[in-house]
Amino acid sequence: MMPSFCRDDAPPGEKAIHAALLKDSDTGGWLVLHSLGIADHVRQVEGEADFVVIVPDIGVLVIEVKSHQKIDCRPDGTWKLGNDVPTSRGPFQQAGESMHSLRNYLETKKVDLRSIPMLSAVWFTSIRARTMLPPSPEWHNWQVMDSEDLKAAPRAILRTLAAGTKHLNDKIKHFTYGGVGPNDEAAERIAGLLRPKFELATVAGDRRRTRQSQLITLVEEQFLALDAASENRGVLFSGPAGSGKTFLAQESASREIATGKHGRLLCFNRFLAKRLASELAGFEGLTVGTFHQELLRLAGLDRAPVHATPDFWSEELPERAMESLLEGGDRLAGDFLIIDEVQDIATEPYLDVLDLMVTGGLKEGRLLLFGDFERQSVFANESGRGRLRARAPYLSSYKLIQNCRNLPRIGYQVNLFSRLQPGYQQFRRLDDGVDPIFRQYQAGQDQSALLATAIRSLKSEGYELNEIVVLSPQRGGSTAVTTDDPWLRQILEPADGLPSRPGHVQYATIQSFKGLDSPAVVVTDLDQTIATGNFESLLYVGLTRATDRLIALIEATTLRAAIGGSA
Known part of the structure; x- marks a missing residue:
């Protein structure tokens, strides 16, 4: 899910869909973009797609969400949504225009969409639209999703994609011949093109200075607590x-x-x-x-x-x-x-x-x-x-009650994985649009390659090696201690509580790093079956050490259990 949190002022329907997809274990491998801006819209100066769901080996679905509790499709062709002013541009037209806008953009980036079903639908989250809306030449029945679909959101999306793919196959000769995409690599590329990671007009040195001054300024506001x-x-x-x-x-x-x-x-x-x-x-x-x-x-x-x-x-x-x-x-x-x-x-x-x-x-x-x-x-x-x-x-x-260390996206992930009640709700730092990364590994798998890739990706983003810390719930058996990777063995050094030397990445146990933080943190060996102590507490402590960037290497069944699925 990108982003992993739903903004406070989002419509209730978008919040409901966001929550339904985030907590469902049947969305493994899916890429979901929420509130995606469209600068080059086919009709308007700019637009927005409420959700873009990319399902590997199945297709891409652009969803327009309507939270209104009353929908009126009038004989003159206008739509009356709740208390909104009547409009001639109906929700299915909005969804279709968003889909075509994104399709045009992807084609300019040389994405081959010939065998990728790219479809649009409207999700009416407060009414039973599938039984209430009359048949119309303006939309297909399979493009309608409603309040009942929130009970099994992934199933509803797959149903829509399956029906839409059948429609395309009926209209376009040999459309599904040889199978449909996108495959995993194409799905990642589409998501990366639609919502790339970037940082505007900021070089690494400026970012470090900004972070330090911002953290100090924000914490200084807590002095009110001492005064009070x-x-x-x-x-x-x-x-x-x-x-x-x-x-x-x-x-x-x-x-x-x-x-x-x-x-x-x-x-x-x-x-x-x-x-x-x-x-x-x-x-x-x-x-x-x-x-x-x-x-x-x-x-x-x-x-x-x-x-x-x-x-x-x-x-x-x-x-x-x-x-x-x-x-x-x-x-x-x-x-x-x-x-x-x-x-x-x-x-x-x-x-x-x-x-x-x-x-x-x-x-x-x-x-x-x-x-x-x-x-x-x-x-x-x-x-x-x-x-x-x-x-x-x-x-x-x-x-x-206010978090003044972590960027909001890190805090919201901590809420999800650690099941904090009530959890982080207020953040003093401004979000920078980059989600934490959770990489799955299989039980018993050597994580050295994943760790090396994580450190190199942070380095390429402008973080110095001594701004990165590797944490693990394990001591002697952690990836940082046992790795045979020559490059990792050259740069890794055990933490001692003091700042790391230039050109080196410190590693420590999560337990020993309590109370400290680092601009970038990679947490390894997250496997609840072998962790000692309270795993949820260890996860909470480990994830909250990162001020700006967080990468977690987590065992596959542990990840499913952590986000509410079955282990």
Whole structure:
């Protein structure tokens, strides 16, 4: 589906068809263009095709959509659609003109349409037009689609294409001789010609500068959240990925230090901690690191035991840190405590430690907590918010609802694949017309060729290699780690939380890259049958790391399951 989202002001009929096609598993391999502008229209200065459906090996259908609940085809040849002014140009004429306009355009681009059924139809989405409209020489019965067809939209389209192809075969000698197209390659070419990917008057350097300044400006609007909550002793900022939580955590730390206080800014992921420590270096009185690094420091340990068990991290280490905090008293307690990724830290033993890290404890201390309790808790801590409420009853809440990281098309795909409720609805960045790409692979297939193609396509679009990150839910067995491709082995390097070197592409696990982002992201190894942990949460985290370009390599049955089909 191009685009993968339906704009808010689209007519209800277009929204209904868009949703029906997007969620149906019977449209595999189809290419659907929605709201396609026609600059060189056969009749008007310009026009629009509501939907262009390209079905490989079957045909192309141009659909005019009418959402009106009342249709009147008058004896004088005019049409009265709902409350619209009567018009002599009926919907079937509109559909036909759009189809011929697109056909003429494709022929100028040397597309061979001789054996490709290219047809038009009208979809009346609010009435049973197939039984209500009388027979007329102005249209064929097979060109009528109606409200009942929304129940099985792909079947209705295939029915229309089959009847239309039969009509063409009856009228054009040997039309279907040897089979009809387009084949997969021709279908991709037709879609690419009708809706090409492009970027107007923007070179790579300009785009990078624009992105950075835009992201900073948009996140700065979130400062209103800090200002609004400045009078509260403790605040929980919650919001989905991309809503500016980490940026706000940094800003809140700098504000607290500016008032002469001392305290801690802690998070869960070591890569994020390394990035935060680098960007906040030089702030006297501020301790920055992961929560577990701080526990090790308090416990007097340089590093964890070589064969540390889960019990060491969840029980022994917190107990040893608490002992140090109790012995140190006010000397070790900070004036404030800022936690990013708090959803991964809100367990009872950890909350016991946090209670001693700040003057006044969790109940009365200066707390600024940032978390995503929808899908980003990939470490099985489902009741974290409830525990926080019990331990910090005076904690005020501030919900961040606007996405200021991802381009809208990435956010809408995240809504679909991660089943976010209510999901992203507001975006501060302007869309650039480029859809995320999802490439299927078969279970067990080596994805090296797909990964190399993805990186090269991003490079050809103007992205530097060090602006691209490869993520995977797997660690040792990921495509980036195991590939034998000579070029990939030359450019790939493991991420360390700091910016990549020029000429290199960093790779990491999805889990370790939480809290970070990159202009372009390729996610590999998306196979729910072999992924560990909560796959929907991993998918959510991985897809939301991309600010501008997203390419996902996803196993075929996993893709069908993710978009609502059967696995």
